[in-house]
Amino acid sequence: MIKFFRKIRLNLLSENKFTKYLFYALGEIILVVIGILIALAINNANQNRIKSNNEQTYLTGLEQEFKTSRLKLQELISINKKNCEGSKKILEYITYNDNNLSEAAFSNLLYNTFSNDISFNPNNSLLNEMINSGNLKTLSNDELRKRLTNWLSTMEDISRQEKELSVQREKVLDMFRTDKTSLRTIFEQTGMYNQIGLPKAENEISNLQLLNSTEFENNILMFIFTGYATEQAHYVPLMRDLESTLILIRKEIKE
Template identity: 35%
Template sequence: MIKFFRHIRKRLIGENRFSKYLLYAIGEIILVVIGILIALQINNWNNNELNKKEEALILKNLNFEFNKNKKDLQIIKNNYQRLIEATKQLLDLIGEKNITLQKHNTDSLISESINYLDYRPTENVLSDLISSGNLKLISSDSLRLHLFQWSSFINEKEEAWETLDDFSQNMMMPYLTKNASLKNIDSYGFLDWKQGSKLQTETKGMFLDIEFENNLDNHAWSLTNYLLALDNLETTINSIITQTSKYR
């Protein structure tokens, strides 16, 4: 084909037909430009197809990751609802007489109320998206927004956990260490002691102590604050799962 056009060009020049040669040259340039544009269009189409396939894989992986996170989150939320309920029961016993307190296993309630677990979601897919810059491959503005919100709510959860942990280590546990038997309390936890403390302990007095009531009140606030942070994460998880569900 190239030899054919070159032959025509030589013939036109040889016949001194410059105007026709000029038109031919312009036409040849136009054909070359059209060829380049077609090649670029095909290349862009191929790139778009590759990006779509990569986006579909990303969304599938996100859906899998956040479905797992949702299951783990529900377990943690259920645990904190039990913690809050146990704390409320302890608060209801404040100021009650021994005959009422003896009807309740207060060591078991205390153990239940301090059974803290921090929510640690899997973020391998999201972290890889951010570090690689492939977050831009996600075409949905709404989904990208929810992924950014997720990171923000994770930070809020961390702050709520630090507040709860700080209160536990600096207020609740020091008080219990002085006024109760931790061995008796831990016998209802994962230590599962088969025998309680051999020392004489009187935990009933705590229920007449304003400091214990205040600690329980602060404890209930810290637990509820953490649970609210988990609620925000759950809302975001549900949105992400909904927007990636077609790729699961």
């Protein structure tokens, strides 16, 4: 093909058709430029297609991660509510000095309220990979990128609050590590001893005297307030952020 065009140019020059040669040369340059532009356009289209495919892959993965994190957060909120409700029930027995409360009922209430520590463990593996590899820029939505970046810093704030709640829980549990109270009684009354196969004690120590302890009441109150703050000031706003982020992700996913 190159030889064909070169032959035409040589013929034009040999025939002293210089003006036609110039027009032909200009046309040839234009054709070359057009060819380059077409090649660039095709390459850009391919690059954009690859970028779009990568973005959709990331968006689909992020949607699954945030849906799983939402389920975990819902479960955590439910457990925290249960713990707070159990603590309030204990506080009622303290306040109204209910002498009809049995050792078994008190043990079950204590076990159900303080046996579960809470910690939000969201699915962030893909998000961390995107941030560490610099692939977060693959997402075209600026607001979504901002939310995803802030999400990790929010997790640090949530973790600090959960540690404070764990401290208050441990203060309650520490009261059962003295010789005035008995963990054995709680485990026996709740059936944990039989489940594990531990020997039953001959003399059972009652924990009901804790209902007359100001220290126990103070620890229960601190646990209630910290649990309430964890839900209202942290988990509820976090759920709103999670839901709005999911909405943004879904808007970017092409069906």
